[in-house]
Amino acid sequence: MAPQLSIVIVGAGLSGLAASIQCALSGHEVTVLESAKELAEVGAGLQLTPNATKILQKWDVYQHVNKPAEPRTCTVYNYKGKVLAHEDNFDKNNRRKYNAPFSDCHRVDLQQALAKRAQELGVEVLLNTRVTDINFSGEERDGIKEAAVSTESGTTLLADLVVAADGLWSTCRSVFLNRFAPPLPTGDLAYRIVLNLPQIKDEKLRKMVQEPAVRFWVGPDAHVVAYSMRGGEMYNVVLLVPDDLDEGVARTQGDLDEMRKLFEGWDPVLTQLLECVDKVDKWKLMHREEMKSWINPQSNLVLIGDACHPMLPYLAQGANSSIEDGCVLGLLLSPSVNPGFASKSDLPSTLQLFQKLRKARGEAIARETFKQRRDFHMRDGLEQEKRDKLFEMWLEKAKGAEIEGEEEFPSRWTCPVVQPWLYGYDAFKEVEAAVAQASKESASL
Numbered sequence: 129m130a131p132q133l134s135i136v137i138v139g140a141g142l143s144g145l146a147a148s149i150q151c152a153l154s155g156h157e158v159t160v161l162e163s164a165k166e167l168a169e170v171g172a173g174l175q176l177t178p179n180a181t182k183i184l185q186k187w188d189v190y191q192h193v194n195k196p197a198e199p200r201t202c203t204v205y206n207y208k209g210k211v212l213a214h215e216d217n218f219d220k221n222n223r224r225k226y227n228a229p230f231s232d233c234h235r236v237d238l239q240q241a242l243a244k245r246a247q248e249l250g251v252e253v254l255l256n257t258r259v260t261d262i263n264f265s266g267e268e269r270d271g272i273k274e275a276a277v278s279t280e281s282g283t284t285l286l287a288d289l290v291v292a293a294d295g296l297w298s299t300c301r302s303v304f305l306n307r308f309a310p311p312l313p314t315g316d317l318a319y320r321i322v323l324n325l326p327q328i329k330d331e332k333l334r335k336m337v338q339e340p341a342v343r344f345w346v347g348p349d350a351h352v353v354a355y356s357m358r359g360g361e362m363y364n365v366v367l368l369v370p371d372d373l374d375e376g377v378a379r380t381q382g383d384l385d386e387m388r389k390l391f392e393g394w395d396p397v398l399t400q401l402l403e404c405v406d407k408v409d410k411w412k413l414m415h416r417e418e419m420k421s422w423i424n425p426q427s428n429l430v431l432i433g434d435a436c437h438p439m440l441p442y443l444a445q446g447a448n449s450s451i452e453d454g455c456v457l458g459l460l461l462s463p464s465v466n467p468g469f470a471s472k473s474d475l476p477s478t479l480q481l482f483q484k485l486r487k488a489r490g491e492a493i494a495r496e497t498f499k500q501r502r503d504f505h506m507r508d509g510l511e512q513e514k515r516d517k518l519f520e521m522w523l524e525k526a527k528g529a530e531i532e533g534e535e536e537f538p539s540r541w542t543c544p545v546v547q548p549w550l551y552g553y554d555a556f557k558e559v560e561a562a563v564a565q566a567s568k569e570s571a572s573l
Contacts, residue, residue: 130463131270131472132156136277136287138259138300140167142235143433143450144293145242149187150458151291152249154465159285160251161277163258163294167239172320173357173364174235175342175444178226179553180451184238185228186556192241195359196231197340204519204539207347209395212519215542218342226551232340232355234322234362235447257281262290262303264426271473275428288472290429291457293450296414297378298435304424311414313375314440316501318411319367319387325360327404333397337363344504344539345398350390351504352398365401366441367391368501373412382408413440418491422483427476430483432457437490440497442504443540445550449493455555457482466563468570485562489553496546503538 133156137144140162148158176184176196184190198219204212215221222230243253258280266274266286277285292300302308328334338360345352354365369390373380388402415438422431433450460466460478469478506512515538522537537543540550 130155131469131474133288133461133472133475134286135159135289135291136161136275136285137291137293138277139292139294139298139433139435140164140239140243140253140255141293141295141433141450142239142242142447143435143454144291145239145246146183146451146454147291147293147432147457148246148251148253148454149189149242149249150455151461152246152251152458153187154458154462156461158246158251159287160246160253161257161259161279161285162253162255165256167236167243167255172235172322173355173362173366174233174238174447175355176229176231176233176238177444177448178222178228178230178551179555180448181231182226182228183451183455183555187245189238189241189245190229190231192244193231193233194237194241195357195361196229196233196237197356197359198229198231199340199342199355201341202541203341204344204346204541205395206516207345207350207394209345209397211523212346212516213523213537213539213542219340222551225548230551232342232357232364234357234364237358238447259294259299262300262429264290264424264428270471272475273426273428275426288428289475292429292431292435293433293454295434296416296438298431300429301431301435304429304431309416311416311438313371314413314415314498315371316368316413316440317371317373318413318441319369319382319408320411321365321367321405321408322357323363323365323401323404325362327406328363328401329404330400333401333404336397342541344541345395346504346506347394348507349505352391354398354401363401365405368413368442368505371412373410377412378414379409379411382410384408414438415440415494418494422487423479427479430457430479432486437487437494439494440501442497442500443493443550445493445497449490452553452555453486453490456485456559459556459559460485460563465559468563468566481562481566485558493550496540500540 137160202218203214261278263276340356343354350369432453536545540546
């Protein structure tokens with residue numbers, strides 16, 4: 129008999145729902161606890177890269193996301209509007225290279241598609257359920273200790289495994305560390321904007337929104353990313369600027385005049401777009417120090433997603449790497465995929481294999497986001513001129529074709545060194561290879 133775990137996942141964000149789907153597909157009893165009362169439109173737009181869409185397609189989730197937009201081009205402008213980098217056929221190039229699409233969507237559209245698929249697979253999703261404490265030292269059954277998850281309403285759920293997918297401000301992380309450790313400010317904040325097409329009156333801007341593309345404007349201490357969502361009916365704009373929020377303030381309503389003043393003198397296309405905005409939120413961008421382990425000593429808790437490897441949004445990998453986490457964890461808990469998980473007593477070694485597969489990658493991506501900030505936020509001067517000459521060299525070399533080579537490129541979105549290891553990651557093949565290696569090592573003992 130294949131072992132069936134009772135799994136409690138804390139958090140119905142992208143990592144939690146992703147883990148719930150693959151764990152359910154692997155035959156486990158899964159309950160997701162979410163403190164929010166509904167899966168509402170928080171977080172605005174989301175860029176889905178091939179390393180995640182490959183997974184979503186296999187789960188039959190991508191096909192049910194509301195009108196994902198595949199950008200046909202990817203362009204980097206300097207803050208005055210000069211083209212620094214451009215790639216035509218960005219959509220086709222990604223599909224050809226990675227056998228999966230690069231898409232832009234609304235976060236809630238993906239979240240709801242994931243939740244629907246999870247529930248179809250028998251996952252119980254409990255909203256308005258806040259976790260307050262976890263006791264990891266419960267009764268031992270089948271070689272593993274039960275965990276008891278306590279909620280604000282006074283209920284307790286018993287689990288063979290707790291998956292901490294409760295994000296940047298993770299309660300599970302605090303319980304695990306036995307102390308409250310707030311996230312650390314990165315020094316940046318994000319103005320997050322969603323424009324509906326009727327808000328945009330200028331015909332040239334409307335046409336820009338309706339033709340899917342990814343656009344960046346890079347300048348001193350700041351950059352902007354913009355892309356279409358919901359088939360060109362909405363436009364997502366994120367302005368990344370120095371953090372001026374008070375300590376302890378994670379999110380607040382932004383001042384429109386203050387926002388526009390920060391981009392005075394930038395490309396008129398951008399400043400005209402900002403005139404269409406009637407409301408904006410400011411989000412402090414936070415990160416955390418790397419953890420020694422994502423697994424507790426009792427091997428009945430594992431952290432995934434932003435709970436253990438939050439990252440700046442500068443490579444759009446926070447969501448995508450979280451989906452990878454959920455997929456890899458669930459696959460390793462499938463005896464048909466991983467023969468090393470033959471009984472509940474194999475849970476500790478299986479979680480260690482998960483950590484071996486995921487920790488180095490998650491942390492490497494997080495570090496890479498800071499490098500992208502450095503290259504996009506250069507002030508005018510010698511370093512910026514050197515960067516722009518490198519951009520120009522690649523632009524001349526590309527001549528409308530995709531960039532190839534072994535040199536790093538200032539925009540990792542089209543970098544021939546970084547893009548392949550970001551977008552080319554295949555969770556299913558990585559697990560298959562890791563399981564084969566583990567089996568080989570076990571046989572040699």
